[in-house]
Amino acid sequence: MVLAIHKPAGPDYTIGGKAAGLRRLQAAGLRVPDFVVIPAEEFDLLPAAPDATDAELTARRQQLTAFELPETLLALLRNVLYGWNFPAQPVVVRSSVADEDGQHAAFAGLMDSFLNLSSEATVLDAVARCAASAYSERALAYRRQKGLKLAARPAVIVQRQITPVASGVMFTTFPEYPQELALHAVWGFGEGLVGGQLQPDEFYFEKKTGQLHRQLIAPKDEQLVARPAGGLAAQAVEAGRQTAPCLRAAQLTELFDIGQRLEAAFGGPQDVEFVVDAAGAVWVVQARPVTQPIPEVVVYDNSNIQESYCGVTTPLTFSFARRAYATVYRQTMHALGLPAAQIAAQEPVVTNLLGLVQGRIYYNINNWYRGLQLLPAFRQNKDDMERMMGLEEPVDFVQTREKTLADKLRLAPRLLLNLARLLLAFARLDGSVRRFHAHFAGHYQRFYARPLSALSPAELLAEKARLDQELLGQWTTPIVNDFYVMMTNGRALRQLRQLGAPEPEELLRRYLAGDQDLASTQPTRRLLALAAQVRPLDALRQLVVAQPDDLPAQVQAQFPAFAAEVAAFIAQFGDRTVGELKLETQTMRTRPQIFYQYLRNFLVGPAPAEFGAADNAVLRGAEAEVEALLRGRGAWQRRQLRQRLGQLQRAIAHRESLRLERTRLFGMYRGLYLALGAQLVAAGQLAAPRDVFYLTEAEIEAAARRLTGETAAEAGQVLPPLVAERQQEFARYAHQHAPSRVTVPAPPLAAASTAEDEGALRGTGCYPGQLAGEIIVVTSPDDDLAVAGKIVCALRTDPGWAALFPVCRGVIIEKGSSLSHSVILLRELGIPTIINVPGLTRRLQSGQQARMDGATGEIELLAERAGLAPGQEPQAT
Secondary structure, X not given: OEOOOOOOOOOOOOOHHHHHHHHHHHXXXXXXXXXXXXXXXXXXXXXXXXXXXXXXHHHHHHHHHOOOOOHHHHHHHHHHHHHOOOOOOOEEEEEOOOOOOOOOOOOOOOOOOEEEEOOHHHHHHHHHHHHHHHHOHHHHHHHXXXXXXXXXXXXXXXXXXXXXXXXXXXXXXXXXXXXXXXXEEEEEOOHHHHOOXXXXXXXXXXXXXXXXXXXXXXXXXXXXXXXXXXXXXEEEOOHHHOOOOOOOHHHHHHHHHHHHHHHHHHOOOEEEEEEEOOOOXXXXXXXXXXXXXXXXXXXXXXXXXXXXXXXXXXXXXXXXXXXXXXXXXXXXXXXXXXOHHHHHHOHHHHOOOXXXXXXXXXXXXXXXXHHHOOXXXXXXXXXXXXXXXXXXXXXXXXXXXXXXXXXHHHXXXXXXXXXXXXXXXXXXXXXXXXXXXXXXXXXXXXHHOXXXXXXXXXXXXXXXXXXXXXXXXXXXXXHHHHHHHHHHHHHHHHHHHHOOOOOHHHHHHHXXXXXXXXXXXXXXXXXXXXXXXXXXXXXXXXXXXXXXXXXXHHHHHHOHHHHHHXXXXXXXXXXXXXXXXXXXXXXXXXXXXXXXXXXXXXXXXXXXXXXXXXXXXXXXXXXXXXXXXXXXXXHHHHHHHHHHHHHHHHHHHHHHHHHHHHHHHHHHHHHHHHHHHXXXXXXXXXXXXXXXXXXXXXXXXXXXXXXXXXXXXXXXXXXHHHHHHHHHHHHHHOXXXXXXXXXXXXXXXXXXXXXXXXXXXXXXXXXXXXXXXXXXXXOOOOOOOOOOOOEEEEOOXXXXXXXXXXXXXXXXEOOOOOXXXXXXXXXXXXXXXXXXXXOHHHHOOOOOEEEEEOOOOEEEEEOOOOOOOOOOOOOOO
8 A cells, every 4th residue: 555645757656675575475475464655756855866966965864854744644644553553553664765675786774674663753753764764874885886876766664563473584595505495583573683683593495395404593592572662672582492493393384385485476586574473473574586696506416427537537637528528519519500609609508517526527417408408308308318427316407498489480490400400410320430430540540650759749739739620629420429329218218118118217228238249348359369368378377467567578578479469459449448538547558567457357267258148038038028018009119119229229339439439539648648748857847747647738738838938947847836736635635535416505414424234235226137246346447456256346437347347246336327338338248237326335345245136236245254165255146
């Protein structure tokens, strides 16, 4: 209700931001105390000039302080107060300036409010003083800071007072931790809270679930209460309530619901003031937009990428990986035919696809989702990507943007063109993959035909530029194939689900367990063949098993023919090893001794079974289940599913062969950077060639370019201390536990019990088989790799593990995806496998005995090897 006698210049009275907020609250159906508004038109004493002088502002404040309601207006106000049972029912007077409580200017606490008014004289005085406070020094300073007009237009609210038992403030989105809704409350009037005098109880709800997940109950020995003569006074809180929460569970639940409703109705986070009356009812007395910047909640997840970049990495690897992902992502957008302007607009996303957390590489999930929004059917692609990346907890705050019909019609031609372009690329994949391999092979052979140690820094940088342009910059085929795998896998799962498969993902895993000649198995096949050559040669076999430090040199001297075969193997597969995408990783190419460590695993026990001897019954069973699902279906539906499953198998085979090329590409960059490190050592800029891994790509290139323009002494003053500092920093990270998902900002939670059951563990079964045996925990390429006959427990796995898998008995992985290349290989080998076991590598230790069930995902630690003869191993069941 507006109390006014002057007509507004426009169609409506100026009631100000706070009064408009109260009207919205009433319209939303919330419990709001009765109020009336004296609009700004009644206080317009001076022109509202934006460039008012200080003298004019002072004059206006003085005029407003002396303001008296015209008799006609006073009569209207008396009538309202009478209806509220005033003065027995006190009232409050609050400001409602025209630009108060806006999206960008809240004026929180800058204008005066007057509570517990119980006489007409105090109400009239409060109205004048409240209007005048719009010109207080603090209000004017705020206006100057915000760039607002200095000439304010105050309206004033007179509102029926709810005498509170408790009062509080609610931020429907907590600016510090946007995942939360925050409630702070005190006994009595809320002025003690908003004024900062009293320590409130604090309650924080998880917005996604509505759960109260943390709280702080403050000692509350004082409250503000209404004085009989008017105004407020401090009063002691009864002893029994000082440590009790001032809001009950039902009131907290009601407030959370109110907050969610208001945020949805008003289109953004709200700063809400509320009171609770003696009957326990919740009243909302104010709501305005939260004007503080709300930080983006960024989710970093390494469920999939740690498979390639296991554990702590180095600054060089991270800077290279971030650039490589950005390069590939730009090519993806070009392949989809996106306009150049749109591609340029995505640059903040493209350059931040990865994050470094405690020395470990993570995906920036927010930006991956933003990239998916460039494609049609975001929700479907989002599900497919989450499945492929192995995300256990999808991120729901990035949603598709709904387009209007006009937008859809405008974008339809381009979307259809992009879709046609993508489908055409899918149809041409087989030929594209063949051409890609041929192109890569030419550059691969040319690169290794030149001795890197003989090249100058300028020549090494030129080689790097060539790799950037000719290989990394021509990565479209692997990109398109990865899209094809993701989308085909998603479509196959949806079709199996539509056909009634009770567990489509598990069925698809078994179906993909067929004996495929994947590129990732080729190094293992060759190793098996080399082991077969060594086995009958006792002297060579004993030498390999003994593993002397100079083993490669001894083999070269004593068995030159075999050494030549080893050299050929390393020339082809020397970059394939555990942690192969980390540039700092020692590979067979950089340290040939690693080859003989792998070879030893094939020689210390019985000869491994024939490679690829997976349990064909598993595949036949899956095929039978698929046929049963198709029984009675139409010919087109049967043909469609069979074709799709075949396409998925071929695409996965392509992906594995293309990832082997990626491994080789990274090996070339590794060699270049080690050669540059040697050049920097020779120039006195580094102490050792491997120190280069503690510099970024940009720092290395700048240092290499300085070699031609500065003396070694001048250039060497900066790098050694920087390298030493980073080596210490990353060494600390190696001793810190990093979760698979990190949210920034992350709300602090109450300390939870870290005790974990010492009995059974559980994960997701990926390949069936029950067995018991000795555990070997592998979390780093530097760990013991003597896995023969053991159950491997790994933090992550990558293609470099292919040489280890055939000789181990089972594999348990802390984090993984059922479509990861290592799990594909394990299925192909028929090795019982379990993935996604929380805390696995922290809870288990090498040498322990365990029983695993690859079908159910159950793992049980065995207390002792009871009843076994010395040296006897538990048998698979």
